[in-house]
Amino acid sequence: MDEVFKSIYVGTESDANDESLLRNHGVDVVISLTHSNPETGDIALVDVPMVDGPQNSYQAFAEAVETVVGHRENDRCVLVHCSAGSSRSPSVAAAAIPRLSDTTLDEAFEQILERRPETDPHDALVRQAVKITREGSG
Template structure:
C-alpha cells in the first residue's frame, strides 16, 4: 500500500483486508474496485465503498466515474482513502489519478506521474488511461 499524496493510498485486495495496516496508515475509507473482497474480509470500523469494475476496455464509464466520486467524497471530507483493486496496478491507480487531478486541479498526466512516482506497480491499461482523461475533463467542467 502506497500513499500517493496526503490521505490518498493505492493498494491491493489483501492490503484492504489488513486491519493493522489500515489502522497504522489512518485509513478511514476503502474504495473497493474488485468484484470480491479480501479473504479475511474488510475490517470493521472502516467505511467500505464497493464499486466493482472490470479492467481494460470492458470497464464501464459510469462505474469508473462512480469510483472517482467515492474517492473525491472521502478526500473532500478529509478522510484518508485507500483505493484498491486486485494487484493495485491498473484500476486503482487510474481511479486515484483521476480523483487526484480533479481534487488538486492538475492535469491527468501530472496526476499519473505522481501516482507512478509513489507506486512502483503502477501499470494502468491504456483503456483506463483514456477513461481517466475523459473523466477528469468531464468533472473539471
C-alpha cells in the same frame, strides 16, 4: 500500499484485507474496485466493482472517482484497491487528484508512478480518466 496523494492510498486486495495495516496508515474508508469483498473489520468499505480493461463501464469508473473525491473532501483517508494495485486503483486515484488539487492528470499519473512503481494502467482506463477529467473541468 502507497500514499499517492495526501490521504489517498493505492493498494492491493491483500492490503485491503489487513485491518492493522489500514489502521496504521489512518485509513477511514476502503474503496474496493474488485468483485470480491475484502474483510476490512470496522473500517468502512465502499464497493464499486470494476473490470480491468475496455470492458469496464464508464459509469463504474466515474462512480469510483466521485467516491474518492467525496470522501477526501470530507477529510477521510482512503485506500483505493484492486487486485494487484497496478491498473484500476491508480487510474481512479489519478482521475480524482486533479479534482482535489491544481495537479493535471498527467502530473497525477507521474506522481503515482513515482510513489508506486508497479503502476501499469490499462490504456482503456487511462482513456476513461482523461474523459472524466475533461468533463470535470468543462
